Amino acid sequence: MITSSASLDYVRELVYQRAGIVLGVDKNYLIEARLATLARELKLASVEEVVTAARGEQARKLNPRIVEALTTNETTFFRDVHPFNALRDHVIPGLLAARSATEPLRIWSAACSTGQEPYSIAMLLKTHFPSLPSGRVKILGTDVAESILARAREARYRQLEINRGLPAALMVKFFERDGTDWTLESGIRSMVEFNQFNLVTPSTPFPQADIVFLRNVLIYFDEATRGGVLRRVRAALAPDGYLFLGCAETTASVPDMFERVHIGSTVCHRPRNPA
Numbered sequence: 001m002i003t004s005s006a007s008l009d010y011v012r013e014l015v016y017q018r019a020g021i022v023l024g025v026d027k028n029y030l031i032e033a034r035l036a037t038l039a040r041e042l043k044l045a046s047v048e049e050v051v052t053a054a055r056g057e058q059a060r061k062l063n064p065r066i067v068e069a070l071t072t073n074e075t076t077f078f079r080d081v082h083p084f085n086a087l088r089d090h091v092i093p094g095l096l097a098a099r100s101a102t103e104p105l106r107i108w109s110a111a112c113s114t115g116q117e118p119y120s121i122a123m124l125l126k127t128h129f130p131s132l133p134s135g136r137v138k139i140l141g142t143d144v145a146e147s148i149l150a151r152a153r154e155a156r157y158r159q160l161e162i163n164r165g166l167p168a169a170l171m172v173k174f175f176e177r178d179g180t181d182w183t184l185e186s187g188i189r190s191m192v193e194f195n196q197f198n199l200v201t202p203s204t205p206f207p208q209a210d211i212v213f214l215r216n217v218l219i220y221f222d223e224a225t226r227g228g229v230l231r232r233v234r235a236a237l238a239p240d241g242y243l244f245l246g247c248a249e250t251t252a253s254v255p256d257m258f259e260r261v262h263i264g265s266t267v268c269h270r271p272r273n274p275a
């Protein structure tokens with residue numbers, strides 16, 4: 001059955017209102033493909049039936065499922081590697097030196113998907129700062145999608161996911177084989193707290209942080225949403241803190257708020273004129 005344009009528009013508006021994600025008409029194929037999978041899971045005959053059910057009595061149950069189905073959760077361990085090198089060589093040593101021993105360093109992975117990003121940071125800390133007492137650095141991973149966070153908490157990865165970005169030495173050191181999958185050891189898992197957090201919900205305060213990884217999520221938002229999110233990140237970021245964006249992302253929507261700083265082979269953003 002062909003999905004009606006009214007149903008496609010309903011999905012577009014729902015996903016924009018709930019997650020800020022823009023799905024133009026050029027993304028109709030994506031809506032069709034992702035919701036066809038959801039239809040099969042729900043044992044419904046078509047995308048049209050999913051939308052009809054979501055617009056009726058099953059709204060509370062189905063609308064969040066539709067939104068989650070239309071998030072893109074692509075990620076890898078140590079994605080783009082250079083930001084992690086900057087953390088190791090410059091950012092973490094500098095911030096640790098600037099903080100007292102009782103002041104934990106707060107790192108927020110703000111669209112953490114299935115957990116590879118915050119777990120990469122945890123493995124980096126364990127490997128390169130082995131004498132740090134537990135609690136000296138707090139890592140928070142958040143994402144809008146609950147089902148994706150459930151996978152992050154489980155920390156169980158397929159061979160293909162392990163092959164993407166994880167150095168063999170870290171695989172051997174921190175993962176245990178579990179059938180055809182690999183499970184991350186509990187010591188690293190316990191270093192990361194995961195919470196559901198929607199970057200575009202206006203009323204929720206952003207968590208205070210010294211380092212924010214906000215990578216490969218702003219690309220799904222429009223200019224106004226990007227500006228709103230970046231303003232709130234700026235307010236939550238320590239005056240001497242660091243913001244890392246994805247390679248294709250900038251702070252152009254809030255030109256006066258951050259300055260671009262080169263560290264090694266990467267670029268990050270620091271609060272401009274902190275109060």
Ligand SMILES: C[S@@+](CC[C@H](N)C(=O)[O-])C[C@H]1O[C@@H](n2cnc3c(N)ncnc32)[C@H](O)[C@@H]1O
Nearest residue numbers: 019071073074075111113144198199215216217
């Ligand atoms: C492409 S992944 C990026 C993962 C990781 N940061 C990286 O760079 O590898 C984008 C993530 O953003 C999440 N996301 C999309 N809209 C969001 C929102 N409004 N609030 C929080 N997370 C959101 C998605 O669920 C998805 O897991």
